[in-house]
Amino acid sequence: MKEVILIRYGEIFLKGKNYSFFENTLFKNIKRRFKGINLSLEKISGRFLVSNFSEQDKELIISKLKTVFGIVSISLAYEVETSLENISTVCETINITEPTFKVETKRADKTFNLKSYELSAKMGEIILKNNPNTKVDVHNPQQIIFIEVRQNLRTYIFYNKITCLGGMPVSTSGKAMLLLSGGIDSSVAGFLMAKRGLCLNAIHFYSFPYTSPQAKQKVIDLANIIKKYTGDIRLFVVPFTKIQEEIHKNCDSEYMVTLVRRFMMRIAEKVAIQNNCSALITGENLAQVASQTVESITVTNQMSKQLPIFRPLISFDKIEITNIAEKIGTYETSILPYEDCCSVFLPENPVTHPKIEKLEKNEALLEVNELINEAIKNIEIIDIKN
Ligand code: ATP
Ligand code: MG
Numbered sequence: 001m002k003e004v005i006l007i008r009y010g011e012i013f014l015k016g017k018n019y020s021f022f023e024n025t026l027f028k029n030i031k032r033r034f035k036g037i038n039l040s041l042e043k044i045s046g047r048f049l050v051s052n053f054s055e056q057d058k059e060l061i062i063s064k065l066k067t068v069f070g071i072v073s074i075s076l077a078y079e080v081e082t083s084l085e086n087i088s089t090v091c092e093t094i095n096i097t098e099p100t101f102k103v104e105t106k107r108a109d110k111t112f113n114l115k116s117y118e119l120s121a122k123m124g125e126i127i128l129k130n131n132p133n134t135k136v137d138v139h140n141p142q143q144i145i146f147i148e149v150r151q152n153l154r155t156y157i158f159y160n161k162i163t164c165l166g167g168m169p170v171s172t173s174g175k176a177m178l179l180l181s182g183g184i185d186s187s188v189a190g191f192l193m194a195k196r197g198l199c200l201n202a203i204h205f206y207s208f209p210y211t212s213p214q215a216k217q218k219v220i221d222l223a224n225i226i227k228k229y230t231g232d233i234r235l236f237v238v239p240f241t242k243i244q245e246e247i248h249k250n251c252d253s254e255y256m257v258t259l260v261r262r263f264m265m266r267i268a269e270k271v272a273i274q275n276n277c278s279a280l281i282t283g284e285n286l287a288q289v290a291s292q293t294v295e296s297i298t299v300t301n302q303m304s305k306q307l308p309i310f311r312p313l314i315s316f317d318k319i320e321i322t323n324i325a326e327k328i329g330t331y332e333t334s335i336l337p338y339e340d341c342c343s344v345f346l347p348e349n350p351v352t353h354p355k356i357e358k359l360e361k362n363e364a365l366l367e368v369n370e371l372i373n374e375a376i377k378n379i380e381i382i383d384i385k386n
Pocket of ligand 1: 185
């Protein structure tokens, strides 16, 4: 008998002609995560199987699988060559800690000479003999021992299912540009959209010297944390100082934030299109701050003319966002106290119901296209690699 790991993926997504695209992408994504670890990864009908790993790598392998979108659950299993004797040998080693259990058999190999319920009953007897303090309960067992007799003369026996992230394999939905700040929300937004199969680029607006190098480093650190789930991220760092200074010098102060956000959106869309991204992602959240009222979102939304803007957090409470941030490991970094460019020249009373005519009047005072082109020309690209 040898110990292996069974990987299950979301079969509902696998119907139809996209089956092999989905499956192959997931297979490649997993393989990439295992770089540098000695093991075998193979496809067995409807599942993947990890084997030939050393005991000391087992926990590392499991922890990596828990970060791969598209995997629904995994099980540590015993693999034996199919025979009553081999299956019995494994069942003799099983320890039941719960008061009740049952054995559940799936028999894909119909040449195996026991029917599913016969094998379950036989193995149940063996397990019971070695665990006299437990009982069989076929209706409501507290523990289930699964036996899968597969067609290739291999049988898998397992009794734990570890729930994984689910979702779609990264890059099966294409690529999107995440507007990444140093706050709590945007890295969570990126995580959630990668969960729906998007590969990520990220863009960060940076106002040196008003914001410190640590503020930029914080964003790089956040990207480094979420890449564990999303895979490699190309980060575009946009120098934003001049645009903010020009707005500050020339425009109505209560419109500062809205104008800034409209510039961000215009630049993000342009850079996204240049880099083959087909959507934008933000961590915006309805009513969180002045720039996230329906009216404010409307006037920034208008700046992305060709790409949809995904806002996966739009209806979340801060506590829900924080919970995810803690789970994925971004929270501690997010709350480090470095200023973001949005807080530079922040007016006392930012407008919550911006008027489009007023925005356009203000923007007419600026060299919008020149400012955008200059910012894009001076972008710094940082590759965040696994
Ligand atoms: P976060 O929303 O990440 O917690 P925040 O709350 O400081 O940061 P908001 O003012 O709520 O940011 O901005 C809303 C969204 O706009 C962010 O989630 C992010 O997608 C985008 N954004 C804000 N600031 C920046 C920035 N400096 N660079 C890139 N995107 C930004
Ligand atoms: Mg926010």
